[in-house]
Amino acid sequence: MITTLKYYYRLLPVILITACNTTQTSxxxxxxxxxxxxxxxxxxxxxxxxxxxxxxxxxxxxxILSKGGKALDAVEQGVRTAEADPANHTVGIxxxxxxxxxxxxxxCIMDYQSNCGSVxxxxxxxxxxxxxxxxxxxxxxxxxxxxxxxxxxxxxxFKEENLLTPESKxxxxxxxxxxxxxxxxxxxxxxxxxxLAIDQEGNISGACTTSGAxxxxxxxxxxxxxxxxxxxxxxxxxxxxxxxxxxAIIRTxxxxxxxxxxxxxxxxxxxxxxxxxxxxxxxxxxxxxEYLQVGFIAINKQGEYGGYSLRSGFNYAVCDSKKGNxxxxxxxxxxxxx
Numbered sequence: 001m002i003t004t005l006k007y008y009y010r011l012l013p014v015i016l017i018t019a020c021n022t023t024q025t026s027x028x029x030x031x032x033x034x035x036x037x038x039x040x041x042x043x044x045x046x047x048x049x050x051x052x053x054x055x056x057x058x059x060x061x062x063x064i065l066s067k068g069g070k071a072l073d074a075v076e077q078g079v080r081t082a083e084a085d086p087a088n089h090t091v092g093i094x095x096x097x098x099x100x101x102x103x104x105x106x107x108c109i110m111d112y113q114s115n116c117g118s119v120x121x122x123x124x125x126x127x128x129x130x131x132x133x134x135x136x137x138x139x140x141x142x143x144x145x146x147x148x149x150x151x152x153x154x155x156x157x158f159k160e161e162n163l164l165t166p167e168s169k170x171x172x173x174x175x176x177x178x179x180x181x182x183x184x185x186x187x188x189x190x191x192x193x194x195x196l197a198i199d200q201e202g203n204i205s206g207a208c209t210t211s212g213a214x215x216x217x218x219x220x221x222x223x224x225x226x227x228x229x230x231x232x233x234x235x236x237x238x239x240x241x242x243x244x245x246x247x248a249i250i251r252t253x254x255x256x257x258x259x260x261x262x263x264x265x266x267x268x269x270x271x272x273x274x275x276x277x278x279x280x281x282x283x284x285x286x287x288x289x290e291y292l293q294v295g296f297i298a299i300n301k302q303g304e305y306g307g308y309s310l311r312s313g314f315n316y317a318v319c320d321s322k323k324g325n326x327x328x329x330x331x332x333x334x335x336x337x338x
Contacts, residue, residue, distance in 0.1 A: 043320040044202060044303045047074060049195035050243045050295070053082045053091070054317030058325050061197055066321075071197040071205035072111045076129055079107075079207045082193040083127050086165045091193050093126045094165040095211025097172050099181070100218045103163040106210050106225035107132045108143075112203035112235040118143040120225040124160040125153045129209045132225070143225065172215075181215050192224050194231060194241030196299045204299070206231045206239045213246070222246025228256040237263045238301050240272070243314070244294035252279050258298050268298035269306030269331065276310050276333060295330055310334060 045065040049057050061078030065071070083092030083105075090096070097103045107128035108118035117136025120143060122128050131153045135144050144152050154160065164172075192210040199205075208231040210224040223229035223246035230246070232255040233239030240258035242249045249255070254275055261271035276294060283289045295309030297316050307316045307330035314332065319325040 043322050045071075045197065045199050046299065046303050046305065046318070046320045047078065047195065047197040048297050048299055048305050048307075048316055048318045049078065050193055050241065050297060050314075050316050052315065052317070052327055053085070053088055053193055054195070055325055055327060056085075057081045057193060057195060058317050058319035061195065062319050062325070065197060065199055068200050070201075071199040071203055072109070072133075074197045074199065075195045075205050075207035076109060076133055078195050078197070079129050079193050079209050080127055083129060083209055086167070089168060089171070089211075089214070091209055091211055092128070093161075093163045094168050095163065096168055096214035097164055098212070098216045098218050098220065099179070101164070101169075101172055102218065103168070103211055105163075106212060106221055107208060108225045108227055108231050109133050109136060109205070109207045110227060110231055110233055110239075111136075111205045112233075114234070116142055116227045118225040118227060119149040119153075120145045120221045121219060122146070122149045122153065124150065124163060125158050126161060126163065127158070129207055131156070131158060132207075132209075142227065145221075175215055179215075192230070192243040194224075194243060194297065196233070196239045196241055196297060196305075198299065198301075198303055202301070204233050204235050204239045204301070206233050206241055208241055223249040223254070226250060228253050230255060232256040232259050234259055234263070236301065238268065238299050240268075240296055240298040242294065242296050244309070245288060245292055248279050248283055248288060248292055248294055252282060254279065254294065254296065258296055262298065262300050267306065268300055268304055269308060272296040272298050272306060272308035273331065273333075276308050280310055280333060297330075306330075308332065 047061045057078040061074035064074040086094035105122045105128040106120045109132045110116040117132040194208040196206045229250045231241045240255040258271045295314035297307040299305040309332045312332045314330045
């Protein structure tokens with residue numbers, strides 16, 4: 001019996017990796033107003049990330065988690081897959097530029113001890129999430145921006161490169177013909193990958209990285225690099241991360257509020273839902289309401305998870321040892337047409 005158990009545990013990392021290399025289809029969406037209130041079964045380790053580009057990101061993170069690695073390493077390596085994908089026009093290289101034609105990147109990372117690092121308005125560096133981690137580990141600060149962030153990245157050994165790909169440049173030149181800045185709800189403008197993970201030791205870490213809203217004003221920074229808005233966690237409670245219109249998430253300290261609601265006893269889904277409804281109420285007479293979309297993912301200390309968005313169309317990827325890597329639809333308040 002002891003020999004059998006030893007053999008099983010040697011195989012366990014292989015079993016876990018295999019489970020999360022299997023991509024499953026999205027769960028069936030709901031009608032407007034519906035929300036998945038059921039508790040998601042707690043499993044550790046686990047990783048959850050926003051949108052369909054979360055599937056390959058989860059696979060990379062799972063290589064670390066399944067071998068007993070730390071959640072911090074998992075989330076960094078996970079979101080780097082999106083940063084390095086030139087076909088992804090909302091994160092990293094190939095991201096759509098601002099209205100001046102510059103690709104500017106934002107990112108933040110946070111560990112289970114509440115250490116955090118962030119970069120904003122960073123140019124010419126493909127992996128801002130790794131620069132953010134260096135800010136966390138090598139400086140007395142939380143956030144570096146612009147030229148300061150670039151100078152620091154170069155000092156840390158990162159190489160400058162042109163992030164504006166031919167495809168993104170062509171899209172920018174076509175946009176210049178009209179120069180109309182109107183954010184698009186949902187998939188066409190999901191400008192973030194956010195990731196939360198719990199490792200085998202039960203510790204939580206999170207990461208968030210983006211190229212920001214396409215055709216934004218020069219110098220604009222959204223919620224993604226802001227601890228408490230785009231990302232927040234408390235290792236005693238859980239973690240939350242956001243996607244969507246950054247200005248609305250900043251105004252309401254969205255991710256921090258989700259975590260605080262979980263601290264009060266709400267499930268991850270319930271906490272996300274309450275903050276989304278709060279954002280809707282705060283913005284009901286606001287100029288942004290016409291195209292407002294926000295979504296949150298959350299995970300609690302027990303490994304239960306969930307997501308919720310204002311409008312339909314938001315999904316997230318989840319990976320664990322029981323069900324593998326799959327895409328799930330979030331509950332929502334309004335249909336995309338409303």
